[in-house]
Amino acid sequence: MNTNNTLSLAIMSGKGGVGKTNIVLNLGYALYQAHMKALLMDCDLGLANLDVLLGISPERTLHDLLQTGVDARDVIVPIENGFDMLPATSGVPELVEMDEDMQDILFKKLISLANTYDYLMLDLGAGISHTVLSFAALTQLRIVVVTPEPTSLTDSYAMIKVLVTQHQVKDFLVIVNQxxxxxxxxxTFERLAAACKNFLNIDLRNLGFIHQDSVLVESVRHQTPLMKYSPEAKASKDIRALAKKIMHYREDNKQRIAERPILKDFPSL
Incomplete structure (x- = not known):
């Protein structure tokens, strides 16, 4: 019987530049501050960003995990005790469109390791590439990051439409950033939700929003998570509120989480 306790989340966006990776990093940090164990996985496989935000140069990446016999534990980079990341790499175009065999290899190597965390957070690349969509369909929750810009809403709707029509995924949470x-x-949320209801017949769930905050820009320049750089900043308080909602979801759905694998089609051994 599956006794999974790990909640997997895909954090995604229709277009780049909406602050998605910063949200992944700081949500993870907020969960860590709440004494949760979180593993961040940089799934922007050709254009890695998480390591840049942290100011680190990892010795190994997911590319090494795929191409060599290294153990997944040897690729992990600790951020804090119980808060870790799996770095991607940049400038390797064959990883951007990962075929099913490569996905099988990657997740089979990761699944037992991911099971030791409370949360597995996939930071997906922007857009509707095959790899982004297939990764998004694997997780238990999908969080779409949008901004008030019309282009963000249009691209996010297009991404959701493809997941609904081609991958039969119908549950999405939304964070409005900036x-x-x-x-x-x-x-902003109501505009996206109305389009999805009218044309796709699905109901989006509003997870919350994050204020535009100049302190976040400062934290990026210092290559330090905002939650650590300025825990009382306006955006930090918003992110902490989002983390609490995610923790409540995990607590309220323990049985549902336990009854299915961390990643669909990749059951724990």
Missing amino acids: ALSQSEAKT
Whole structure:
């Protein structure tokens, strides 16, 4: 019987530049601060970013995991005690469109390791590449990051449409990032939710929003997670609230999580 306790999340966006990777890093840090164990996996496989935000140069990456016999534990980079990352690599185009055999190899090597964490967070590349969509369909939850820009909404709708029509995925949570106010965030979510309801017949769930905050820009320049750089910043408080909602979801759905593998089609051994 499967006794999985790990909640897997894919954090994704229709277009680049919406702050997705920063959200992944800081949500993970907020979970760590709440005494949760989190593993971040940089799935922007051709254009790695998580290591850049942390100012580190990993010795090994997911590319090594695929091409050599190294153990997944040897690829992990510790951020804090119980808060780790699996770095990707840059400038390797064959990883951008990963075929099913490569995906099998990757996740079979990772699945037993991921089972030791409370959360597995996949930081997906932007857009609708085959790899992004197939990774998104594997996880238990999908979080779509949007901004109030019309292009972000249009591209996010297109991404959701492909997942609904081609991968039969119908459950999505939404984070509105870089919002000037709660009202702007609410309007942004409602526009996307209305389009998805009218044309795809699905109901999006509003996870919350993050204020536009200049302190976040400072933290990026210092290559330090915002939650560590300025824990009382406006955006930090928003991210902490989002982390609490995710923790409540995991607590409320323990039985549902336990009854299925961390990643669909990749059961724990």
